[in-house]
Amino acid sequence: MQNQNSNIKAAITGVGMYAPEKIMDNKYFESIIDTNDEWIKTRTGISERRLMENGATSDMAAEAAKDLFKTTGVKPEEIDVIIIATVTPDMFFPATACLVQENIGAVNAWGYDLSAACSGFLFALQSGASLIESGNAKKVLVIGSDKMSSITDYTDRNTCILFGDAASAVLLEPSEDDSIGIHDSILRVDGSGQDSLYMKAGGSLNPATEETVKNKLHYIYQDGKAVFKVAVKGMADVSVEMMEKHNLSSDEIAYLVPHQANLRIIDATAKRMGIDPEQVMINIDRYGNTTAATIPLCLTEYYRDGKVKKGDNLILAAFGAGFTWGSMYLTWGMDKWEK
Numbered sequence: 372m373q374n375q376n377s378n379i380k381a382a383i384t385g386v387g388m389y390a391p392e393k394i395m396d397n398k399y400f401e402s403i404i405d406t407n408d409e410w411i412k413t414r415t416g417i418s419e420r421r422l423m424e425n426g427a428t429s430d431m432a433a434e435a436a437k438d439l440f441k442t443t444g445v446k447p448e449e450i451d452v453i454i455i456a457t458v459t460p461d462m463f464f465p466a467t468a469c470l471v472q473e474n475i476g477a478v479n480a481w482g483y484d485l486s487a488a489c490s491g492f493l494f495a496l497q498s499g500a501s502l503i504e505s506g507n508a509k510k511v512l513v514i515g516s517d518k519m520s521s522i523t524d525y526t527d528r529n530t531c532i533l534f535g536d537a538a539s540a541v542l543l544e545p546s547e548d549d550s551i552g553i554h555d556s557i558l559r560v561d562g563s564g565q566d567s568l569y570m571k572a573g574g575s576l577n578p579a580t581e582e583t584v585k586n587k588l589h590y591i592y593q594d595g596k597a598v599f600k601v602a603v604k605g606m607a608d609v610s611v612e613m614m615e616k617h618n619l620s621s622d623e624i625a626y627l628v629p630h631q632a633n634l635r636i637i638d639a640t641a642k643r644m645g646i647d648p649e650q651v652m653i654n655i656d657r658y659g660n661t662t663a664a665t666i667p668l669c670l671t672e673y674y675r676d677g678k679v680k681k682g683d684n685l686i687l688a689a690f691g692a693g694f695t696w697g698s699m700y701l702t703w704g705m706d707k708w709e710k
């Protein structure tokens with residue numbers, strides 16, 4: 372979605388993150404299900420993930436926002452809009468954005484939650500960028516936060532080894548330089564994928580009953596093989612389309628920033644784009660799949676490690692339940708990280 376009608380461009384001007392302290396490593400899973408470290412590492416690339424023991428999605432999101440405020444000097448009362456991408460809201464309503472607003476003291480903000488599963492951060496970033504481009508907002512907090520442990524069945528070895536809890540936030544502001552910021556996004560949904568990755572009960576279709584609880588219908592269900600195939604194709608298709616649309620060669624891209632669901636999906640996407648492994652942001656080994664938080668977590672860590680610099684072109688790419696998927700092309704505008 373290229374900004375056609377406005378000369379205002381939205382840029383990321385701050386980052387923040389929160390990862391709970393408690394670590395669940397592959398050894399822990401060996402002790403609770405029939406699995407082993409080698410299978411998990413070679414099939415997924417994951418070594419450990421985090422567990423939020425006390426607190427909910429809004430608490431993690433608020434911590435990520437506070438980290439961002441601390442490191443940018445921006446004050447909560449300056450925030451115009453809070454968008455929370457999540458599939459694990461604290462409650463159906465009120466929106467997690469309301470709980471975060473109160474927790475961080477963003478007294479002048481409005482906000483909402485956005486549900487697009489693992490593509491949630493990209494969809495939220497585009498929504499936030501549109502608010503900036505239209506002139507309707509000057510400071511938008513976009514947060515990906517998911518407490519996946521709250522919907523994970525720890526007796527299902529097909530899914531429980533994959534997911535972790537975390538949150539990460541970015542601040543969007545009007546860019547002062549139009550070579551910097553979000554240039555374009557290609558976003559897609561295809562509801563024919565609804566039965567491949569979903570939570571079967573708890574919504575208006577199958578409200579919670581004793582039966583739904585007994586039958587474990589309030590957990591993630593995934594047909595892993597089916598999702599794997601479409602994820603590789605979906606993420607690579609839109610990322611290659613983005614490169615072609617903007618005449619970008621692989622050496623003009625500093626990093627591919629992929630959703631962290633499976634290292635094999637990431638490798639296949641990078642290969643189709645002609646991107647070298649060292650040009651791919653990876654932290655799936657330490658966090659697993661944190662759904663809406665994966666992409667901003669990568670951005671925050673790589674920026675703070677001094678690996679991404681002002682002027683770097685990035686392609687963000689995601690695929691998730693729905694199906695939802697997309698890619699985004701932006702030029703990084705922040706220069707120095709000092710703690």
Ligand code: UT7
Binds near residue numbers: 406407411489532599
């Ligand atoms: O983020 C949202 C989008 N989600 C994704 O992108 C996830 C996409 N899917 C995947 O990443 C992969 O399909 C998985 C990692 C979930 C599974 O990997 P796979 O290579 O597709 O394995 P599989 O499901 O085909 O299972 C292969 C074998 C099976 O045994 P049999 O039937 O061949 O005897 C499974 O029962 O591996 C077995 N298996 C396990 N073995 C040890 C499944 N889970 C485990 C496990 N430990 N945890």
